[in-house]
Amino acid sequence: MTSKIIQSIKSIASLNEAEEKAFLSILEVKLFKKKEFLLQEGKICNKITFVNNGIMRLFYNVEGVENTIQFFFGDSWYTDYASFLTGKPTIENLQALEESEVVQFKKEDLYKLYDSMPIFEKVGRIFAENAYLSISQLNQMKTNEEPELRYINLLKTRPELVQQIPQHYIASYLGIKPETLSRIRKRILTSK
Numbered sequence: 001m002t003s004k005i006i007q008s009i010k011s012i013a014s015l016n017e018a019e020e021k022a023f024l025s026i027l028e029v030k031l032f033k034k035k036e037f038l039l040q041e042g043k044i045c046n047k048i049t050f051v052n053n054g055i056m057r058l059f060y061n062v063e064g065v066e067n068t069i070q071f072f073f074g075d076s077w078y079t080d081y082a083s084f085l086t087g088k089p090t091i092e093n094l095q096a097l098e099e100s101e102v103v104q105f106k107k108e109d110l111y112k113l114y115d116s117m118p119i120f121e122k123v124g125r126i127f128a129e130n131a132y133l134s135i136s137q138l139n140q141m142k143t144n145e146e147p148e149l150r151y152i153n154l155l156k157t158r159p160e161l162v163q164q165i166p167q168h169y170i171a172s173y174l175g176i177k178p179e180t181l182s183r184i185r186k187r188i189l190t191s192k
Helices: 003-010 017-024 081-086 107-116 119-144 147-157 159-164 167-174 178-191
Strands: 028-032 037-039 047-053 056-062 065-072 076-078 093-096 100-106
Touching: 003 017, 003 047, 017 107, 017 119, 047 107, 056 076, 065 076, 065 119, 065 167, 076 119, 100 107, 107 119, 119 147, 147 159, 147 167, 147 178, 167 178
Parallel strands: none
Antiparallel strands: 028 100, 037 093, 047 076, 047 100, 056 065, 056 093
C-alpha cells in the first residue's frame, strides 16, 4: 500500500533506512468510493495526497457549473497549495471518479520531517516545482491553443485520460462544451 509512494520519493532523492522509516510513520492509507470527495470547497486542505490507484477529478464550482481543472491517476500527487500554505478554506473539489486508494500525510507531520531530516525539504521543493510547472503548462494550453489542438495534444500526451474519463469531464477540462468536443472528435475520425 505504501510502496508506490516510497518509489515516487526515491525517484528524486535517496532515503536512508531511518528517513524511510520516519516517512512511513506519518502515512495514512484511505479508500474512497466512486463520487466520494477527498476535499470540498470551504474546507481547509492540511494534507498532501498521493493517489496510489484509481482516478480523481479536481474541479471548481463557478456559479453552479463544474469546471474540471485536472485528473489524477495512480502515482500522482495532489494538494491545494494555497489552502495548505495559508490555512484558508479551499475553492477546490477533489472527487473520486472510481474507487480509489490514497496515501496521505498531515502538514504538521511534514514540517516535523523538514526540521529533523533535511532531505525532505529537498523532496518538498522538487514536488512544489513540479506542481508549478504542471499548472503553468495547463494554463498555457488553455489560453494559447484552439480547442481542436487541445484535444489532439491530449490524445497524444494523455491517452489514458481520453480512454477512462467520461467525455463531459474531458470537455470541461478542455474548456469547451460537450457538443463541441463531439464535433471535434467527429472531424478527427473522418479526417483519418
